[in-house]
Amino acid sequence: MLGGVCGTDLQLIQGYAGFEGFLGHEFVARVTQCQDPPWLGKLVVGEINVGCGHCPECAQGDARLCPRRTVLGIRGLDGAFAESFQLPLANLHPVDDLDPTLSVWCEPLAAALEVRQHLPASCKVLILGDGRLGSLIALGLQADHEVTVLGRHPGKLDRLRRLGLHAVSEVSGSWPAVVEATGSAQGLSQALQMARAHGTVVLKSTVARPEAVDMTPLVVNALTLVGSRCGRFEPALQALRSGLVDPRPLVDQVLDLSEFPGAIGRRDWVKVLLRG
Ligand SMILES: [Zn+2]
Numbered sequence: 001m002l003g004g005v006c007g008t009d010l011q012l013i014q015g016y017a018g019f020e021g022f023l024g025h026e027f028v029a030r031v032t033q034c035q036d037p038p039w040l041g042k043l044v045v046g047e048i049n050v051g052c053g054h055c056p057e058c059a060q061g062d063a064r065l066c067p068r069r070t071v072l073g074i075r076g077l078d079g080a081f082a083e084s085f086q087l088p089l090a091n092l093h094p095v096d097d098l099d100p101t102l103s104v105w106c107e108p109l110a111a112a113l114e115v116r117q118h119l120p121a122s123c124k125v126l127i128l129g130d131g132r133l134g135s136l137i138a139l140g141l142q143a144d145h146e147v148t149v150l151g152r153h154p155g156k157l158d159r160l161r162r163l164g165l166h167a168v169s170e171v172s173g174s175w176p177a178v179v180e181a182t183g184s185a186q187g188l189s190q191a192l193q194m195a196r197a198h199g200t201v202v203l204k205s206t207v208a209r210p211e212a213v214d215m216t217p218l219v220v221n222a223l224t225l226v227g228s229r230c231g232r233f234e235p236a237l238q239a240l241r242s243g244l245v246d247p248r249p250l251v252d253q254v255l256d257l258s259e260f261p262g263a264i265g266r267r268d269w270v271k272v273l274l275r276g
Helices: 007-013 106-118 132-141 154-162 187-194 216-220 233-242 257-263
Strands: 002-004 026-030 043-046 070-072 092-094 124-128 146-150 166-168 175-180 195-203 224-227 251-256 271-275
Touching: 026 106, 092 233, 106 132, 106 195, 106 233, 124 132, 124 187, 132 146, 132 154, 154 166, 175 187, 187 195, 187 216, 251 257, 257 271
Parallel strands: 124 146, 124 175, 146 166, 175 195, 195 224, 251 271
Antiparallel strands: 002 026, 002 271, 026 043, 043 092
């Protein structure tokens, strides 16, 4: 198993969603038990939402919005940082052809690429946040949009510049599209203030301790506010296989699973992978 530590894991540790159990929802792992023998030994990534199978959302094939879903390592289902964990076969995608240091990015990249659904074609996009998700969204949008990343960490901004991105610590003006990926409670307020009239704000952060937000700019500037969570795996796998996105330069550390506590709270790291 190779797993990724994500901002959501850090929020869960602080009490987000009241989850108790093993964390871990970004992974590539080998199938060790399965009723369908051809799957045994395959290297797989897995969609993390497990639906009830009966509600209207599940009937449309989208377990992400099932009201009775469990979510790997997030809601009612032990995650990938356990000795072993379970997912339905329907959630799995074989990735024996991909380098595990690439396929481990499938889940967060799927969430990052989901932003594309909400943006006008080829527009100027301001991404708030130079961390894990902001960086990944920037890499995912880079090919089709004019991307600026606004961040606060000189080292992280430098790394994004080396990856060919426009990464800055200050911006001016108002933007046709703002993607909020700060992971902080203040991110939404900031995003609403930076969007221009009739602009789009895509909200990505989930936070353990939300704050009150002044929604006036949403009304005055007739903004469109979109919440965006998990994405589908197929576009992410396609982007990884084709080389459209290569997030490997974002990795700071690969640690043994037992070293997980050391991976928590290192604000200077963008991405930590765990090997189990
Ligand atoms: Zn359902």
